[in-house]
Amino acid sequence: MYKTNLPEKRRYGYVVDQGSDANGLLLCLREALPSEYLLRLGLQNVLFGDAITLQAIASNTYIKDYPLVVTAQPYAGGEMPLLDEIAMLMRDAGFDELPPELLMPAAFRSPVWYHTKHEIAATDATPGNFTKLSNDVIVPIDLIINPLPKRILDETSLRSFR
Amino acid sequence: MHRFQTNPKKLLEARLKSPKPSLQDARKRAQAGITAQTALSPYPPKQRA
Numbered sequence: 209m210y211k212t213n214l215p216e217k218r219r220y221g222y223v224v225d226q227g228s229d230a231n232g233l234l235l236c237l238r239e240a241l242p243s244e245y246l247l248r249l250g251l252q253n254v255l256f257g258d259a260i261t262l263q264a265i266a267s268n269t270y271i272k273d274y275p276l277v278v279t280a281q282p283y284a285g286g287e288m289p290l291l292d293e294i295a296m297l298m299r300d301a302g303f304d305e306l307p308p309e310l311l312m313p314a315a316f317r318s319p320v321w322y323h324t325k326h327e328i329a330a331t332d333a334t335p336g337n338f339t340k341l342s343n344d345v346i347v348p349i350d351l352i353i354n355p356l357p358k359r360i361l362d363e364t365s366l367r368s369f370r
Numbered sequence: 371m372h373r374f375q376t377n378p379k380k381l382l383e384a385r386l387k388s389p390k391p392s393l394q395d396a397r398k399r400a401q402a403g404i405t406a407q408t409a410l411s412p413y414p415p416k417q418r419a
Contacts (some may be wrong), residue, residue, distance in 0.1 A: 253378075254378065256378060256381055257377070257378035257379060257380065257381030257382035257383075257384075257385060258381075258382070258385065259382055259385070259386070282385055282386055283372065283386045283390055283391065284385045284388050285391060286388060293374070296372070296373075296374055297374040297376070300373050300376050301374075301376045302372045302376075302389065302407050303383070322390070339388075341384050341385065341388050342384065344373070344374055344375050345374070345375045345380075345381065345384045346374055347381055347384070347385050
């Protein structure tokens with residue numbers, strides 16, 4: 209199945225990042241760069257066994273300077289998992305849930321997960337973004353996932369908990 | 371304790387083996403009030419906040 213980013217909205221998805229000093233260095237979502245969009249697809253492939261492939265990058269007739277990115281992702285049919293099941297999967301995959309004190313209020317619609325070993329943040333882990341293929345297999349289809357150095361978390365933690 | 375599969379290779383195998391939608395499925399979903407766009411999409415309907 210093919211899909212493109214949403215060029216008419218000048219969007220390449222989102223990444224988890226650190227907010228400004230005025231916002232207490234809390235974590236927030238910001239619009240991703242095209243390169244970060246591609247990295248996100250790669251991370252989903254490597255960590256969760258997805259097989260998203262880059263099909264084309266094309267000039268955008270709607271908005272100049274915002275290229276279209278066309279990708280293909282194998283179909284994964286099934287039902288949506290429960291929130292508890294998603295939390296179990298994320299923990300099994302090596303992610304821990306970040307405390308809400310580190311997050312900008314109302315910036316996220318679901319918990320932010322962090323993989324300490326690989327220094328990767330993930331969010332948007334909601335039922336609509338996963339497919340349950342069997343009792344022990346759940347696959348993500350559209351996670352927000354990006355590298356986030358641990359020193360950023362340390363900075364935010366020091367500011368939040370002092 | 372129940373554990374979920376996290377081996378990327380096994381996850382990929384399961385993903386590729388999952389049943390593919392038929393045209394009949396797409397029609398049924400369309401008749402059930404799901405938009406054509408959603409019926410043709412590989413993703414389950416999203417419930418955006």
